[in-house]
Amino acid sequence: MLKFDRQGLLPVVIQDDASNEVLMVAFMNQEALHLTRKTGYTHFFSRSRNITWRKGEQSGNVQEVRAIFVNCEENSLLIRVVQHGSGACHMGYRSCFYRRLQDDDTYETINERLFDPEIVYKGTRSAADPADEKFLIATGYTHNQAQKKLEAELRQLYGVYLYLRDNDMSEESNTSRLLQERSHSYLVARLADELQELADVQSGEHVHTNRQDDTILEGSQVSYWLLLLAATENMHYEDFTPHASILSGYREHSSESTTIEQRQDCLSLLAADTFDTNIQGLHLGFALVGWACAEAGVSPLSPAEYDLAQMRRKGLVR
Numbered sequence: 001m002l003k004f005d006r007q008g009l010l011p012v013v014i015q016d017d018a019s020n021e022v023l024m025v026a027f028m029n030q031e032a033l034h035l036t037r038k039t040g041y042t043h044f045f046s047r048s049r050n051i052t053w054r055k056g057e058q059s060g061n062v063q064e065v066r067a068i069f070v071n072c073e074e075n076s077l078l079i080r081v082v083q084h085g086s087g088a089c090h091m092g093y094r095s096c097f098y099r100r101l102q103d104d105d106t107y108e109t110i111n112e113r114l115f116d117p118e119i120v121y122k123g124t125r126s127a128a129d130p131a132d133e134k135f136l137i138a139t140g141y142t143h144n145q146a147q148k149k150l151e152a153e154l155r156q157l158y159g160v161y162l163y164l165r166d167n168d169m170s171e172e173s174n175t176s177r178l179l180q181e182r183s184h185s186y187l188v189a190r191l192a193d194e195l196q197e198l199a200d201v202q203s204g205e206h207v208h209t210n211r212q213d214d215t216i217l218e219g220s221q222v223s224y225w226l227l228l229l230a231a232t233e234n235m236h237y238e239d240f241t242p243h244a245s246i247l248s249g250y251r252e253h254s255s256e257s258t259t260i261e262q263r264q265d266c267l268s269l270l271a272a273d274t275f276d277t278n279i280q281g282l283h284l285g286f287a288l289v290g291w292a293c294a295e296a297g298v299s300p301l302s303p304a305e306y307d308l309a310q311m312r313r314k315g316l317v318r
Contacts, residue, residue, distance in 0.1 A: 001074065002033075002070065002074055002075075002077075003073070003074050003075040004029070004030065004075075005075070007047075007261070007265070008029050008030065009027040009028065009029055009045060009047075010027065010028050010029075010033070010075065010076060010077055011025060011026075011027055011075075011076045011077075012025065012026050012027065012028050012044070012076065012077045012078075012079055013025055013076070013077070013078045013079070014026065014042065014063060014079050014081055014088065015078060015079070015080050015081070016080070016081065016082075016083055017066040017067070017080040017081060017082055018082070021094070021095055022095060022097055023063075023081070023083060023087075023088035023089075023094070023095045023096065024088045024089065024095070024096040025096070025276075026044040026045075026055075027044060027045050027047065028043070028044055028045055028077070029045040029052065031043075031045070031052045032044050032045045032052045033077075035052065035054070036065060036068075036079070037065075037068070039054075040064060040065050041054060041055070041056075041062050041063060041064060041065065042054070042055040042062075042063040042065060042079060042081060043055065047262070047265055047280075047284065050258045050261075050262075055088075056084070056085060058120070059085060059086075059090075059115075059120045060084075060085050061083070061084060061085030061086055061087060061088060062084050062085065063079075063081040063082070063083055063084070063088065064081055064082040064084060065079060065080075065081055066080045066081060066082060067079070067080045068080075086114040086115045087114050087115070090117055091113075091117055092113040092114055092115045092116060092117045092120075093111050093112075093113055093114060094111060094114060095111065098110060098111040105234050107236070135251065139299045139300065139301070140299070141301075143247065143251075146247060146299075146300065146301060147243055147244070147247055149301060150243040150246060150247065150300065150301050150304060151241075151243040153301065153304040153305060153308055154223075154227075154237075154242050154243050154304055155237055156308065156317060157223075157227060157304060157307055157308060157311070158227055158230070158231070158237055158242075160311060160316050160317060161175065161179065161227050161228060161231045162231055164176040164179055165179035165180070165231050165232070168180055175228070178228060179228060179231055179232060182232045184229070184232060184233075184273050185271075187225055187228055187229050187232065188229070188267060188270050188271055190225050191222065191225035191226065191229065191267070191270070191285065192267050194218060194221040194222045194224075194225055195222055195263050195266070195267070195285070195288060196263075197218050197221070198215070198218040198219060198221075198222050198288065198289070198292050199259065199260075199263065199288075199292075201214045201215050201218050201292070201296070202215070202292055202295045202296065206218075211296050212296050212297065212298050214296075215292050215293060215295075215296035215298055215302075216293075216298055216302045216303050216306050217306070218292070219289045219292055219293060219302070219303035220303040220304070220306045220307045222285060222288065222289050222303075223242070223286065223289055223303055223304065223307065224307065226242065226282055226285045226286060227242070229270060229278065229282065230242075230278075230282060233275065233278055235275075235278070235279075239279060240279050240282045240283065240286075242282065242286040245282070245283045245284075245285075245286035245287045245290065246286045246287065246289050246290040246293075246300050247290060247300055248287055248290060249286065249287030249288060249289065249290025249291040249294070249300075250290035250291065250293055250294045250300040251290075251294070252287075252291070259288060259291055262284050262287065262288060263284075263288060265281075265284055266281045266284035266285045266288065267281070268281075269281030269284065270282070270285075289303060
């Protein structure tokens with residue numbers, strides 16, 4: 001009997017049947033495994049979207065199953081596939097493992113990007129898309145405009161934190177002191193407090209001024225601790241792309257029960273403190289910021305804009 005975890009999930013390694021190259025790692029629930037075996041094509045469970053999905057349903061890069069193997073403890077799977085299309089990685093590479101870790105903790109990209117994910121995953125949307133029109137009415141931007149603006153703002157914020165990490169300004173900046181200490185467990189604990197307060201704002205249990213302003217404040221605080229965690233783990237912005245997660249959370253409108261599970265998963269993944277689980281945890285955390293903005297009826301750009309305004313007052317950005 002396969003042993004699914006407490007969330008009903010199994011980790012799955014996907015391997016190219018011809019080359020033996022490891023293409024990706026994902027999760028399956030019982031439904032995804034059933035559909036994989038029934039159709040002969042891989043299906044997975046998305047924890048951020050809380051749905052079962054077929055690999056390649058947007059890109060066309062489907063995976064045809066050749067064999068399924070079970071590990072000795074019956075708690076993970078290895079699936080050998082024929083990879084159709086350009087590749088398995090949503091970043092545009094054949095394999096998700098397209099970077100090599102160097103001795104100085106930097107990454108070397110060792111594979112060629114085969115397709116542009118911006119075109120493959122978002123290029124099909126037109127100005128007449130009802131979802132994009134609704135987004136435009138709510139935010140004042142099209143989805144692509146908002147993505148570019150939010151990315152620029154978050155890159156600017158993250159750049160300040162990297163500077164405070166690499167230049168000890170502890171006497172003048174508490175953020176710099178936190179980044180010098182690199183206490184992963186402390187940062188996760190503070191994040192847990194802010195995630196709870198962000199949720200409590202939506203339920204009406206935590207009030208400073210009003211729901212909109214409080215969402216912006218608490219959303220900025222959640223983003224702050226997430227960015228500090230990324231900085232202490234020496235991540236590049238491209239490793240976790242917070243703008244994409246915020247906008248994804250904003251548009252998907254998860255239920256309250258789902259967001260409780262996402263919050264727990266976010267903290268569990270970050271507490272595990274490995275590079276891959278940290279990235280997954282960061283994605284979930286930023287998606288929760290987007291969800292809260294949608295719930296409160298504020299722009300998903302507002303928390304980052306609030307933080308930038310604070311930075312300008314302190315003279316850290318122009």
